[in-house]
Amino acid sequence: MWWNNDTELMFFGGAGEIGGPFCAGLRGKNLATLIDCGMEAKREKALRLPDFAAMKEYFEPTHVLNTHGHLDHVGGEAALIRNGIVPRQFYKSVLAREFAPIHGEDTIHITIRNWCQELGITPRQLFEKLNGPRADGEHLPIDWEMLCTQIMSGAAQKILAAEGFIGENCVLPFGFQDLRDLEYLSETVTAGKPFKIGNTLVTPYNVGHIMDALGYLIEVGGKRIFFTGDFSREATGYELVKKLDPGVIGPVDVLVINTTYACQPLEPFKTVSERFRSDLAADMAAGRRVVACGFFVDRGAKVALEIEKADLAEYLHVDGKVRDGLSIYEPHTGKLTGIEKYFVSDKEDNRAQLVRSRIKNGQPAIYLVSSGMGVEGSLSNNYIGEHLHDPNAVIYRLGWCEPGTPLDDLSIAAQNGRVVNWRGQFTKFECGVRSYQFSAHATSAEIAQTIKDFHPKTTLMVHGAPRRLEQFKKENTDLPGEIVIAENGRPYKLF
DSSP states (O other): OOOSSOOEEEEEESSSSSSSOOEEEEEETTEEEEEOOOOEEOTTSOEEOOOHHHHHHHOOOSEEEOOOSSHHHHTTHHHHHHTTOOOSEEEEOHHHHHHHHHHHHHHHHHHHHHHHHHHTOOHHHHHHHHHOOOTTSOOOOOOHHHHHHHHHHTHHHHHHHHTTOOOOOOOOSOOHHHHHHHHHHEEEOOTTOOEEETTEEEEEEEOSSSTTOEEEEEEETTEEEEEOOSOOSSOOSOTTOOOOOHHHHOOOSEEEEEOTTTTSOOOOHHHHHHHHHHHHHHHHHTTOEEEEEOOTTTHHHHHHHHHHHTTOGGGEEEOHHHHHHHHHHHHHHSSSTTGGGGBOOSSTTTHHHHHHHHHHHTOOEEEEESOTTOOTTSHHHHHHHHHTTOTTEEEEEOSOOOTTSHHHHHHHHHTTTTEEEETTEEEEOOSEEEEOOOOOSOOHHHHHHHHHHHOOSEEEEESSOHHHHHHHHHHOTTOSSEEEEOOBTOOEEOO
């Protein structure tokens, strides 16, 4: 615990970058709190986590405040526990708490799938090598937790080495027990309802961005600090998303503001949605197959609603994590009732068979799958791979992608020669590629207005590109107080 009277802030990820694993540490007298603990999925199949080594040197966090359920803000929590940093409590919204185990299990699955791909075997083959085939010759159903345990214990690597398999070890960021521990330590918080961490008063507020996203007002030593998290001031696709309203919160001493789209153009949501629906209708009329790649948290549900608005739901098939995300959203929104009939079932005799038959028969269809960046090992990566050489297929990129991820590479290649490095091989593709920026972030103008509305003495800008933030400062010289472009690994004395 930090016993000095100074209140400091250090970032262990996500400060001078877009999409990094956001994680901020706030320490002061009797205060040791993390704001978010994210994870970043990289092209090279590695999972980038916050700098836990630096965190251990800086302080031992007792509590974690999560702003929302996107991977880069919540995905590293179980890894925190795995690395021996076990806070007393993880505070998060209802939806973020429900999304966390899906993120966790999917991370484990994708990591194992990618490792198996490098070894030249399937996860099922690996599982049967470790546990033997069934006596009746039928395939064993994969017990992912057992497989995870066998890999983390080194048993899997030992058996594979004995059989001559050569490759790097599989490094899992956490296991299923860590996910259970995380759920046990998690507590739900609600916008507008304050709570205390020791003597520190914390109040969550709605901040737009996605449904149930929260910002946190932290009052310590008579000072007020507000963390916006990812936020928005205008409509981003749901009537139920409650936007950030600085007037409700009031002036603050320190503002930590996410600045993803500072000095970057951002097409209005209404314009994007109209173009999306028009293109989709044209593609269905032309008999094309569309692979729409969306994040399962928010964007998948948002796009499903747009497809319903366009009266094209009869073509829709939802699979993977997007299906799981819609299942979580539906009870909270009441706006997706009945869409489960478009889900692709994992059962061989159900909807999955129909999807495959549509592919074979060349019928028009919309496959709404995750991940939104097409990362290797994900369902969207598989669907894209199946359609790369189909001139009657179109891949829809639905928002921001980490540079160098498969869908980002494909989007760039579509404008430059149509040759892409797909799973380690350069290939010329024939499918179409369309891009839509279904963003849920504040525009550059909204970022500037938010700083003015809060009128802080100090503003720390995070989760943005440093070059853009320098430009933002030059273009907005009338902002109040000191404007700081935050960096990872550097302590900032707040007061």
